[in-house]
Amino acid sequence: MKTWSMAFRNILRAKRRSMITILAMAVALGIMVVYTGLMDGMIGDMKKNAVMLEMGHVQIHAEGYRESPSIYKRIQAPDELVERLAKAGYTASYRLFASGLAARGNSSAGVFLRGVAPDMEAETMRLPHHLLAGKWLNKNDPKDIVLGKRLAKTLSASLGDEIVIVSQASDGSIANDLYRVDGILKSISEEVDRAGLFMTIDAFRDLMVVTQGAHEIVITLPEDADLNAAASTITNMAQGLEVSTWRQLNPALAQMIDAADAFLLPLVIITYIAVAIVILNAMLMAVFERIREYGVMKALGVNPYEVFFLVLTETIIMTTAAAVLGLGFGVPLAFYLETHGINLAPFTEGTTISGVALDLIWHSMVSARTILIPLVTLYVLTVIATIYPAAKAAYLNPVDAIHHH
Amino acid sequence: MIARMAWRNLWRNRRRTIITLVSIAFGFLLAITFTSLSDGSYGQMIDTAARMGTGHVTIEPQGYRDKPGPDLVVRDTGQLADKVRAMPGIENATIRIVGQAMAATSADSTGAGIIALDPESEQGVFFLLNHVVEGQQLASREEKKVIIGSGMARCLDLNLGKKLVLTTTDKTGEIVSGLVRVAGIFSTGVDEADKYIIIVPIDYMRKLLGYSKNEATQVAVYLNDRRDAEEKSHTLAPLAAAYDGTALPWSVMMPDVAGLILMDSIGNYFFQVFIFLLVGAGILNTVLMGVMERLREFGIMLAVGMSPGKLWRMIMTETFWLAVVGLLVSSVLSVPVYWYLHKYGIDTSAWLGNDQVYGGVLFDPLMKAEFYLDHAILIFGGVFILILAAGLYPAFLAARTRPVETIKIL
Numbered sequence: 001m002k003t004w005s006m007a008f009r010n011i012l013r014a015k016r017r018s019m020i021t022i023l024a025m026a027v028a029l030g031i032m033v034v035y036t037g038l039m040d041g042m043i044g045d046m047k048k049n050a051v052m053l054e055m056g057h058v059q060i061h062a063e064g065y066r067e068s069p070s071i072y073k074r075i076q077a078p079d080e081l082v083e084r085l086a087k088a089g090y091t092a093s094y095r096l097f098a099s100g101l102a103a104r105g106n107s108s109a110g111v112f113l114r115g116v117a118p119d120m121e122a123e124t125m126r127l128p129h130h131l132l133a134g135k136w137l138n139k140n141d142p143k144d145i146v147l148g149k150r151l152a153k154t155l156s157a158s159l160g161d162e163i164v165i166v167s168q169a170s171d172g173s174i175a176n177d178l179y180r181v182d183g184i185l186k187s188i189s190e191e192v193d194r195a196g197l198f199m200t201i202d203a204f205r206d207l208m209v210v211t212q213g214a215h216e217i218v219i220t221l222p223e224d225a226d227l228n229a230a231a232s233t234i235t236n237m238a239q240g241l242e243v244s245t246w247r248q249l250n251p252a253l254a255q256m257i258d259a260a261d262a263f264l265l266p267l268v269i270i271t272y273i274a275v276a277i278v279i280l281n282a283m284l285m286a287v288f289e290r291i292r293e294y295g296v297m298k299a300l301g302v303n304p305y306e307v308f309f310l311v312l313t314e315t316i317i318m319t320t321a322a323a324v325l326g327l328g329f330g331v332p333l334a335f336y337l338e339t340h341g342i343n344l345a346p347f348t349e350g351t352t353i354s355g356v357a358l359d360l361i362w363h364s365m366v367s368a369r370t371i372l373i374p375l376v377t378l379y380v381l382t383v384i385a386t387i388y389p390a391a392k393a394a395y396l397n398p399v400d401a402i403h404h405h
Numbered sequence: 406m407i408a409r410m411a412w413r414n415l416w417r418n419r420r421r422t423i424i425t426l427v428s429i430a431f432g433f434l435l436a437i438t439f440t441s442l443s444d445g446s447y448g449q450m451i452d453t454a455a456r457m458g459t460g461h462v463t464i465e466p467q468g469y470r471d472k473p474g475p476d477l478v479v480r481d482t483g484q485l486a487d488k489v490r491a492m493p494g495i496e497n498a499t500i501r502i503v504g505q506a507m508a509a510t511s512a513d514s515t516g517a518g519i520i521a522l523d524p525e526s527e528q529g530v531f532f533l534l535n536h537v538v539e540g541q542q543l544a545s546r547e548e549k550k551v552i553i554g555s556g557m558a559r560c561l562d563l564n565l566g567k568k569l570v571l572t573t574t575d576k577t578g579e580i581v582s583g584l585v586r587v588a589g590i591f592s593t594g595v596d597e598a599d600k601y602i603i604i605v606p607i608d609y610m611r612k613l614l615g616y617s618k619n620e621a622t623q624v625a626v627y628l629n630d631r632r633d634a635e636e637k638s639h640t641l642a643p644l645a646a647a648y649d650g651t652a653l654p655w656s657v658m659m660p661d662v663a664g665l666i667l668m669d670s671i672g673n674y675f676f677q678v679f680i681f682l683l684v685g686a687g688i689l690n691t692v693l694m695g696v697m698e699r700l701r702e703f704g705i706m707l708a709v710g711m712s713p714g715k716l717w718r719m720i721m722t723e724t725f726w727l728a729v730v731g732l733l734v735s736s737v738l739s740v741p742v743y744w745y746l747h748k749y750g751i752d753t754s755a756w757l758g759n760d761q762v763y764g765g766v767l768f769d770p771l772m773k774a775e776f777y778l779d780h781a782i783l784i785f786g787g788v789f790i791l792i793l794a795a796g797l798y799p800a801f802l803a804a805r806t807r808p809v810e811t812i813k814i815l
């Protein structure tokens with residue numbers, strides 16, 4: 001039996017209905033492709049931001065530092081460890097931390113002081129390149145500091161302003177000095193935005209009287225590196241120290257990233273249920289329209305499986321036509337949004353999810369699954385929707401069918 | 406007569422009409438579920454944000470938004486708060502001093518956000534006071550005791566009864582310090598609060614900062630209906646101005662939360678419109694088929710003198726009945742669905758966990774539905790218009806029928 005040409009002809013017999021059905025499926029598919037791309041893009045960007053801006057893939061601390069941070073719990077000889085890591089192929093940077101009070105004019109704010117080596121930090125992390133205004137630190141200008149976005153606002157500070165920093169140095173004395181704002185960062189993370197104040201390592205050591213050691217070593221890995229494998233290699237190199245992955249440092253973020261599909265799938269399924277109802281209706285109407293024909297076919301000896309398959313083939317052909325159309329507009333759009341993205345600036349000035357800054361331009365990310373997930377799910381659901389009408393056609397009684405109407 | 410004919414025509418093909426009703430119910434239920442769950446979630450986040458921070462509407466000193474600092478105050482806040490509380494739609498108004506400080510112990514120091522309040526009037530109102538897990542509440546407005554977050558307690562190695570030094574700048578810009586003891590520790594699960602916020606008695610803070618008896622940084626206003634925030638901020642503006650203040654809604658005070666909610670709403674809106682369009686396609690198909698198979702009938706009706714306009718109206722009336730029955734069935738079905746979502750909600754903690762923070766506000770993984778009449782009316786109206794719109798093209802086709810051609814159809 002020439003199933004395919006019969007199915008084709010049947011579709012063309014009800015042009016308007018077939019067209020409406022195919023169009024509905026095509027629109028649904030196209031939008032699902034774009035949506036999948038956008039969701040993957042958002043999650044991918046969040047992960048990249050969290051890791052590459054500030055947290056790194058892996059962090060090293062002195063034993064007990066994470067549990068209860070203190071200026072006294074330091075990693076000894078951080079320079080040497082960073083060099084060893086570099087030789088093993090890991091980009092690393094070390095940091096010093098302390099808390100203090102920053103004041104400018106009548107405003108003051110509690111700040112989280114961060115001493116970094118400007119060049120090392122710029123090589124390892126993206127934060128130094130993420131400036132809203134001004135420039136990054138320079139080791140020849142120890143009096144220059146860089147402020148987090150919101151901190152600058154709280155202190156009403158702009159480039160060139162002088163800031164007083166007051167704190168308690170490691171030897172118990174009052175640490176007190178004057179600095180100049182050299183740069184203001186874009187939105188990085190909740191903590192950096194609100195209280196982040198960056199200074200050079202030398203300036204920090206001077207102010208806080210911390211002559212040796214570092215509080216944190218942060219390591220970034222190449223894009224596709226195996227996180228756990230790297231973590232164990234690094235643990236071996238950092239004997240006596242605590243090594244943590246970004247997943248351990250921000251479990252809420254890790255959970256959200258892992259659950260990303262849990263956001264995506266319900267929406268895809270719901271959309272396709274709506275589509276499935278359209279198909280069910282259309283195929284049911286198609287079958288009932290031609291119920292006499294099917295009756296005659298069966299009377300002539302066509303077996304139920306062939307009838308079933310005939311109806312199924314109609315659906316598959318329509319779905320394929322929809323796939324061509326839907327992908328035809330969905331995939332280029334998804335690619336366009338990969339490079340151009342959706343501008344979120346009218347909605348937000350910069351907000352955070354799980355403490356990580358959300359990019360102001362929402363980019364999509366296109367990969368095999370951007371196409372495969374919506375496409376396969378479409379086929380699965382339309383085939384399932386066709387089972388009832390196809391079964392009805394396959395198992396009807398020829399005598400009753402021919403007498404129908 | 407058209408009404409009766411239309412109604413009968415609807416049921417001539419039971420199966421098809423029922424499948425169409427199912428798809429209408431699906432679209433409607435989806436819209437109701439999404440909308441009410443989102444409304445519940447946003448409402449919950451807004452309330453949390455308001456109670457954790459600065460109320461649904463905040464009265465703060467003029468110019469504070471641009472240049473926050475302890476030198477800007479709202480005066481006579483006691484009198485102001487009384488007047489605010491007397492206004493309609495206001496649940497409560499509390500007086501606060503907020504600012505930044507450094508908290509230090511002999512071991513270490515850290516930056517802190519100070520919220521100084523009147524412990525008595527804030528019991529049960531201020532979110533953080535409901536989450537005190539160790540120790541006690543503050544007893545008076547001037548004692549030298551504070552409540553800190555569990556994160557800060559850990560960082561500074563503090564326990565109940567231990568001392569810490571608060572250093573900040575006062576009203577004139579001088580650096581001042583005060584020695585206090587830990588009376589209680591709160592824990593919310595949100596790092597931004599647990600590691601950072603210190604609750605201080607308000608009169609003690611006034612002394613430290615050199616404020617007079619009734620000066621404060623803000624009056625936090627809590628509303629009966631959080632959706633009035635924008636409107637109430639306008640109503641309160643003149644009153645606030647009399648005391649050197651301005652009134653701002655929570656969306657201005659917490660733009661992060663407002664931004665996220667806005668983006669989420671828009672996403673939801675697009676999605677629901679999209680689903681409605683798909684449902685509409687299905688309805689179009691159905692009504693179209695219903696028309697196409699009756700072309701001969703229409704041909705005869707037109708031949709015996711029915712006007713095309715009346716025919717058009719008959720098809721539209723069929724569609725109208727479809728809409729009425731569809732909405733009726735959908736509404737009935739949505740009642741138990743809504744009731745369940747309102748009472749029990751959907752627990753997303755299984756895949757999202759309990760610590761998700763959006764825009765600085767803790768997101769409650771248990772999503773419960775909330776019903777807003779204007780949203781429900783929007784959904785009703787939307788579905789109704791959608792169904793009627795789906796009938797337009799088939800009705801047009803029917804009215805355009807040429808009797809001679811269609812009567813030839815067997």
